[in-house]
Amino acid sequence: MSSNKFPTPTSVVGKSVPRVDALDKVLGRAQFTADLQRNFPGLFHIKVLRSPHAHARIVKLDTSQAGKLPGVRAVVTGKDCPEKVSFRAPRILALEEVIWAGEGVAAVAAESPEIAQEAIELIQVEYEKLPAVFDAEEAMQPNPPAIVDRLLGQYRGSPQFTPEAPNVTGHFKLRAGDVEKGFAEADIILENRFSTSRISHSQLEPASCIVRAESDGGIITWTNGQGVYVIKGLISDLFGLAVGKVRVINPYQGGSFGSRLRHYVEPLATLLALKARGTVQFTYSRQEMYLAASTRLPVVTYIKTGAKKDGTIVAQQMKIIVDNGASYAAIQDGRMAASGAVCVYRIANFFMDSYGVNTNTPWAGAYRGLGTPQVAWAVECQMDMLAENLGMSPIELRRKNVLRRGEKNAYGEIIESIGVMDCLEKVAQEIKLEEPCVQEPGPWRKGKGVAMGGKQNTPRGHSEAEVLVHEDGTVEVLYSADEQGMGSETVMAQIAAEEFRIPMGQVRVRRGDTAITPYDTFSASSFTTYNTGNALRMACQDAMRQILQAATQKMEAPLDDLALVNGKIIVKGSPGMALADLFEPFSIFTPQGGASLKKGTPVRGRGVFAPTPAIPWDPQTGLTPKMWNWYQYNACGVELVVNIETGEIKILQGVFAADMGFPINPKMCEGQIEGGFGMAIGASIMEEYIYENGLMTNCSYGDYRIPTFREMPLRRNVKAIFSPDPLPEGPWGAKGIGEGTMIAVAPAIANAVYNAIGIRIKDLPLSAERVLRRIKEKEKNDQDFLHN
Amino acid sequence: MKQRKELNVNGKIYEVFVEPWRTLLEVLREELHLTGAKMGCDDGNCGACTVVIDGKAIKGCLMLVPQAKGKKILTIEGLGSGENLHPLQQAFIDHFAVQCGFCTPGMIMSAKALLDEKPDATEEEIRSGLQGNICRCTGYVKIVEAVEAARDKLAQKSNPL
Amino acid sequence: MRFDFYEPTTIGECIEMLTHFGQEASLLAGGTDLLVKLRLRHIRPQAVISLGVIDELKKLERKSDGSLEIGAMKTLQEVESSNLLANEFDLVRQGAGCVSSIQVRNVATLGGNSCNASPSADTVPALIALGAEVQIVGPHGERHLVLEDFFTGPGETVLQKGEILTEFKLPAPSSHSGGTYKKYAIRGEVDISIVGVATRLTLDRNHKLQEVRIVLGGVAPTPNRVRRAEDMLVGQDPREELFEEAAQLAAEESRPISDQRATAQYRREMVKVWTRYTLQETFQKARQNHHGKG
Known part of the structure; x- marks a missing residue:
């Protein structure tokens, strides 16, 4: 590579040239994957029978009638699946027990989707319901109401698996400095609990693949799953196929946001293609995209912060509980999410426990930031609450504690590129944070808020x-x-x-x-x-x-x-x-x-x-000079109104600044910012899984509310700002941008809601119902206070 | 069960032999191999399957193929070609209104019907007129920008002053 | 979904087919709800009978007595943009205009929105508030009833074997009246309503409330009038506190359930809020009409 630290691009790098696609x-x-189906006359179509129960034993499973239906080519159950379980994919079909409502029990390949569906309806299955656990904090106890997966420890062979806490999949510890001493020195200590909901990526194109069994025993797969070589490895490994006989082709992908990193259609399609000795297609319905695709990890964060009167944070203690759902594979040990609390502030005395926990809910995994936005949600709300307690401006408090280039974070890493404070300063200025909002008559109350955040890059x-x-x-x-x-x-x-x-x-x-x-x-x-x-x-x-x-x-x-x-x-x-x-x-x-x-x-x-590898951390302290690679940073400011009669929130203005390193294509970086901002509006004020006995009831685009045009501010009121701190080893100083763009939005919104109505909401989403409930509680408390 | 149907798509008459329960979207994609209209939800919520019928935007997944009989159907494939893009297509490229591209054909077809009906649509009218089309990538900002740019371009064309 | 498809050209022919198939047939108007039910296999008819080419069902006429007749197969977009429905009948336009998205309104019909019998159908409260009657034609001839009595439960109507709803008749409204429909949903029109409120107020010579209609959607098994709230207002001098009281009564009379869209408690609270909003707005309209027309 060039020896210049930042070679100056002279032709197209750094310019907003039109997208080549x-x-x-x-x-x-x-061409997207489903568009290719027209090339395969005689294609078989796959449908899956799914469990309505969150946890049940399969007492009887009879597929004989389905197999006899004319036009059905192959029927499979858990017994036909390879015994091997991969880290990269959920279990193909349930075996003895179903562990979440939506898990596949049997599948059919037939000449048409209609026949496949009819065959599915002919399958007889009898369940014996078992106790289920939906709450991660309950699930992680030594004697949980249910064990999500009895075979978890055996499957994983994880050194962190302990029979004493059978639903805990991992535990990351950070022990930096002396937290007891830090709290003893603190003038103020603030403790809170925050949580985030389960949400769905809801990318527009459903998961889809076509698998062709070749005459020589190999397969060709066209798929919108991510990582052709990863899928090649997964499939050859699961099915014992010669690696050289597995070919994976990847047409355009209609969004992912992390969803397609775990492969939930390819293994089953391969199983059925091999059994049918033909070509099969498997495309999830939108309902399946909610019930049986990846989701975002719900996270509960306990945070206790000690600070001096001047705002210096002297100690922080955190307990982070990451809910994997019913995950065989997408296992979290809590380390990824925890990073959201480490990468922004200089906290010398830091004591943290972060856990991954299984529950009988739809499985969860990567989602635009892999846990960090959920933890930053807690940290950035906490920062505003701390600032208020100290009588400081939220900007000043952050300025006081933010990590600067060349300093060490709590892991012990030296930070070489960090533009986060510049991001925040620019955002605060643009949104005029210091100017109070002018309130108008009527039920709508205006408020402003800011927040910032960072996301690690895994080497x-x-x-x-x-x-x-x-x-x-x-x-x-x-x-x-x-x-x-x-x-x-x-x-x-x-x-x-x-x-x-x-x-x-x-x-x-x-x-x-x-x-x-x-x-x-x-x-x-x-x-x-x-x-x-x-x-x-x-x-x-x-x-x-x-x-x-x-x-x-x-x-x-x-x-x-x-x-x-x-x-x-x-x-x-x-x-x-x-x-x-x-x-x-x-x-x-x-x-x-x-x-x-x-x-x-x-x-x-x-x-x-190949990026410079990480250096193993001490498992007792989590300390290492290189935990990750580099960090992207961002800040967000919003102005919004809250309706005190309905609880609705409308975002009027959004300003977002990003440190993505050098922007190779500025307009595309803007697109990432606007897209992440939009997605985060959904996560902040609307999106959540609603369940009845563990079965999701709002599994459609109609009832799972992702933002439409209406929820976005007018276009002149959305502003993207670049505040790059170029990374020496990035191409022309580039880092990355995709995941950072959601992180600061939810806490900025909650901080603005507090500014508007004086109510601090610590659980996402800030749905109209939740906001109104809190408004009513406050009205009642205020009245009680007056009457007492 | 299969019936012969004539469909007028992009100015061409197609004869298809299909079951009556097939949706217009399925027949466009599977029989006519016009895969520009996408299936994102198959229940009328996402708008990725939007096509224009007799000048009006409709969702292809919510119409049975017999219902389209005798109507003029316009799909993204009939809107413009590589050499001769519709101003909306050009504006979507110029303004980076495309990311994953899965919503794009439906979004453009909705915008086409909207601008035909309201050539001077305001930002508010564009936002509400396109609310039946979901995009998960862009946050809609650049889509609105592109539709406004196409609107202005089309206005210039019709009043060449 | 598999079925035979029929396309009668007259009402008579349609009734014959319906009588023949009985429970095994589904009627297809616009199809925007039917197709979803078919695909989810909530219904599995043997025959789908399309109303698409029956011209008799597509009329929209103002009668000499000032009343209005709307054919069941008028699309919501046609209703929303019709000049015949401006002014006194504007409530119906408001209801039609907030159903789903433009792509759906271009296909979905006014008749379908009623016959689907969804508790949260947006055109129904508006039509009931205007005193709409429906014409039902069947093997034994015609019958008429007020729309409010058409519904018997979620997804259920009074339609008997072989019967179809052919048109809506809206009586000529008083000129001293105003009407408003408001839909409340988190994402506006593309969502199914959490609550829909139609109100219609007619003022007498002395500006007192002569006639009051408050119709709620989405908060009971069928869209319905809240009569205690209506009765409380009749004969009164319209004023803010009174509307608030009526809104409270409306909330008490509503029978909402909790589902994936909202809890019963929230729905009831929203009935209160949106009934008040619509009453306020309706009163302003009625007063303007009163002044405008003397």
Whole structure:
């Protein structure tokens, strides 16, 4: 890579060039997985029978009638599934017990979706209901009302599994400094409990895959699941298939937000494709997307903070309980979520216990920030409450305690890029936090609030990229990270165009096919620009080196004097030559080996990037000089109104500042900010799973309320600000942005609600019902107070 | 059970042989291979399957194929081509109103029907007119921006001064 | 979902088919609710009979006596944008205009919104407030009844075997009146109502409340009038405290349930709030009409 710390981009990097996938998408030509079904006449369709009970023993399961229905090709139950359980996927079908309402019990592949559905209805199943546990705090007790999964410890082989707390899946401890001493020095101690609801990613495109069983025993899978190589590994491992005979292809993905990181359709489809010896398609219904896809981890956070009169935080103690739901696989040990409390403030004395716990509720996992927004929700509300108690401005309190570049956080990491305070200062200024709101007559009360946050980047796996440089100067980029909408294809095209100094139109991106594109993990932890982008820069430079090497002979110039710019080899002090002239035509008289470039044969450049690995932490203290890789930061300010008669909240204005490092494509960064802000409005004021006996009752887009146009402020009232602190090893100083954009929104909204009506709500969402209930309670308390 | 139906889609007459319980969305996608309209929920909430019938936006998953008989159906595939984009398509590209792209065809078709009906639609009218289309990626900001830009472009075209 | 599809061209033909299939048939108006029920297999009819090409069901006429007749197959969008329904009948436009999304309103019909018999149908409270009558045609001829009596429970109506609802008749309203429908839902029109309130007030010569209708949707098995609240207001001088009292009575008379959209307690509270809002707004309208027309 270049030796400059921040090489200045000169052509397209840093510019808002149009997305390379936009044309196909506005024409309706972009191919999503379900769009490919038309290519497979004779395709079998899969439907699943799901449990209505949260916890039950399967007493009887009779699929014989279903199997006899004409048009049914294959029927499977838990007994047909591989015994192996993977960390990457939920259990394919229940075996002896169902552990959440919505778990699959049996599945059918049939000639049409109608026949498959009819077959499902012919399956007879008898359940014996068992006690269930829905509350994580109850579930984590030594004698819980139910054990979610008796086999959990055995399946996981986890060193953290203890028979004494059979639903606890992990426990992360942080012991920094001396918390007792810290609290003893504190002038004020504040203790609170916060919680967040279970929410759904609700990405527009349902999970979908097509699996074709090949004659040689291998399979080809087209899927919108994330990470083609991860799926390849998962499927070959689960089914004992030769790795070389599993091919995974990834069309466009209609959103993910973390949902597609666990693979809930591919394993069952593979099972049925192998059994049917044909091609099957499995697409979740929207109802299944709520009942049996990933969800966001509900988190309960207890937080106790000690501070001096001047605002200095001298001690913090936290207990974090992360609810995995009924998870066989997506196990949390609490460490990820905990990071939301560590990465922003300088807290020398920090005592924390963070737990992952299973319950009999739909399983949960990654969701735009993997637990950190849920914990930041507690921290940032706590900061405002602390500021009020101290009689300080919330900005001043944060300024006092925020981590600065070069300082150590509580893990013991030295922070090399942190723009969080600048983000907050800009947001506070833009929203005019110091100016009180002018109230109008009527039931609507205005308020403003701010918050900030950060998200760690996991140094996970490695990324590869390749470029094919053709004689006419066009470049193909080959990579395997995902394109779930965030714009990775555009960023990669920009990087290649920049490196070769060619127009964007001369770059073609090829992505996501394990038989063609090189290894990558998946797009998670906001690392695609950083991981895959760095790999691609190396690939470009590798190809460049090969080309210039060939040019040294032709042009009789030393390598250092040569450069490739827009299809032309430039030599210091000479007119240069066209790239095409380096490629020699075929002739029986020219030597075909050697260093020269051949017409029709592209130069193939290859790059591999692996982030610097973490350093194992002490399991008793959680301390390490490198827990994660880098951090993205953000701050949000909102102005809103609360209706004191209905409890409704309307967001009038939203200002969001992000430190994503250097923005490769500013408009796309804005898009991430606006999208994360919108998504967070849903999580903050509307979204939650409603259950009856553990069965979700609002499992549709009609009743699970994600934001529409109406819930967003007018467009002139949404403002995205960049406040980057570039990261030295990121491409041109880039970090990442996708996950950070929700974190500060919910606490900013709660802080604004407090500002508007003087009521502190500590549980998400701030639904109209919850807000009104609290308003009524306060009215009653105020009256009681007057009468006493 | 299967019946012969004629469908007028994007100015072409198609003859299909389908069961009457198939929805217009299914037939467009599975029989005519027009996969621009997407299935996001199949219960009329997400709007990703929006097409325009006799000038009005409808949700393809909420209409049985016999109900579309004799009507002029316009899908995203008939709106513009690569060389000749509709101003809405161009504006969606220029204003970054596209992210994952799954809602995009339906969103554009709803916006097309809206602007045909109200060429001077305000931001408020655009927001309420498109409320039946859900997007989970963009926060809608750039979609509103794009529709406003297309509106202004279309107005320029009809009053070339 | 599998069924045979029929498309009669006259009401008579339709009734014959309905009589033949009995319980095995479902009527298809716009289909925006029916298709969802079919797909979820809440119903499994053998035959679906479309009303789509029966022209008799698509009329919209103002009669010489000032009353209005609306065919059951008028789409909600047609109702919402009809000039014939401006002014006195505007309540119906308000109700039709807040059903779901424009894509649904372009297809869904006024008749379907009633026959679906959802407790939270948005056009029903408005129609009841205007005193709408329905015309029902069946194998034994025609019958008429007030819309309020049409519903017998969630998803259930008085329609007998072979009968269809063909049109709504709205009596000529007094000019000294006003009406408002308000839907309360978290995300506005795209959500199913938590509560819907239609109110209609007619003022007498002395500006006293001569006729009062308060109709609630979404808070009982069927949309219904709250008569104690109405009676309390009749003959009174309209004023703020009175509306608040009426709203309180309306809340007490409502019989909401808890479901995935709201708890019963919240619904009842919202009845109180939105009844008051609509009464206030309706009174302003009625007063303006009174002044405007002397």
